[in-house]
Amino acid sequence: MAIDKGMAGPGLLAYIVTSKFSDYLPLYRLEDIFQRQGFEISRATQSVWCGDVANLVKPLYELMADSVRASHVVATDDTIMPMLSKGKTTNARMWVYVGDDGYPYNVFDFTLNRGRDGPKYFLKNYRQVLLADAYGGYNGVVAGNEITRAGCWAHMKRKVIDAEKSAPEIAKEAVERVRALYAVERQAQDKTVEARLQLRQSQTAPLLAQLRERLLAWKEQLLPKHPMAEAINYALGQWAELNVFCSDGAVPIDNNVSEREMKRVVLNRKNSLFVGNPRGGRTAAILASLTSTSRRHDVDPQLYLTQLLINLPAVRISDLPAWLPDRWKLDHKARLAWLQNDTRAS
Secondary structure (H helix, E strand, O other): OOOOOOOOHOOOOOHHHHHHOOOOOOOHHHHHHHHHHHOOOOOOHHHHHHHHHHHHHHHHHHHHHHHHHOOEEEEEEEEEEEEEOOOEEEEEEEEEOOOOOOOEEEEEEEEOOOOOOOHHHHOOOOOEEEOOOOOHHHHHHHOOOOOOOEOOOHHHHHHHHHHHHHHHHHHHHHHHHHHHHHHHHHOOOOHHHHHHHHHHHHHHHHHHHHHHHHHHHHHHOOOHHHHHHHHHHHHHHHHHHHHHHHOOOOOOOOOHHHHHHHHHHHHHHHOOOOOOOOOOOHHHHHHHHHHHHHHHHOOOHHHHHHHHHHHHHHOHHHHHHHHHHHHHHEEEEEEHHHHHHHHHHO
16 A cells, blocks of 8 residues: 555545646545545545645655755745634645756745745755745845845736726836837747847847836836836836846746746635645645646656555655656656567567
8 A cells, every 4th residue: 555554545546636736626526526436535534645645755745845946047936825723714825936947846835824934944045046026025035145036027017017097008118018028038938048148138138228218217207106106116126136037048037937836726725715734735735746747747647646656655765866757757758668669579
């Protein structure tokens, strides 16, 4: 058995985890599905099993987290994760940290609030580029160390669009100028980091300078409390962060990659409503990390998790990296190719 003294086999456990954290089915729906098929597996039992799986795969989760912290660029975002507390729900948080292409893992972290202690602890040894929105809590994370904070142009554009009705002409021009930045990014998409940086410095840098001039001019025209003035101040207040991508070809222009992962958490939250306790939040973070990273590498999470749960109890710590989703995919493809060749030969 994958779980010590457990009744569920690896296939059933993988199915439940995949359904919950990749297909976003709440456990009470799975309970109904099992019942229609003639099985009585309560949501409480499934919840315990998910926690047991999380305990088993925790060393792999920690390896993924260490790998993300080795990335040159880490993208991060967070969202509310309601948690039961004495008959009511409190607003805990779920964070995501997305590693770059050199360390391609999506790692979630559950905290009891949105304080800076969460990312500060997770990133305590990180010293490179943090791509994030303008949440002020990140200031305490990057202050006094070597982290470079990069901003998100998608957030800036969204602020302008939100204030569009108050100043439509300004909004139209501002959005067009931001779109010009993205047009350069489309040209740079398939280039090397060095070539992308050269393109940004030759084409994007002048566009940024012109945009800043227009932002300053618009700011002078508007009252401080004007909605568009607030959007403009948002951009000017983090202008250095918004310009980081223009001095580092490896930094994306926006934080959309981590926002997409947060939308999946929101979908799961909508279906499941809340986590029951801190242990449930931790379980969700660990298992979402594995299913999200599987999706990132086009890996079937149920097949991967089944194989993982069959083999992990006997895996030595030194062999653990071979079970990272991207590494497992390569090995799995190699095994399938060998079997196909062996079949043809016979």
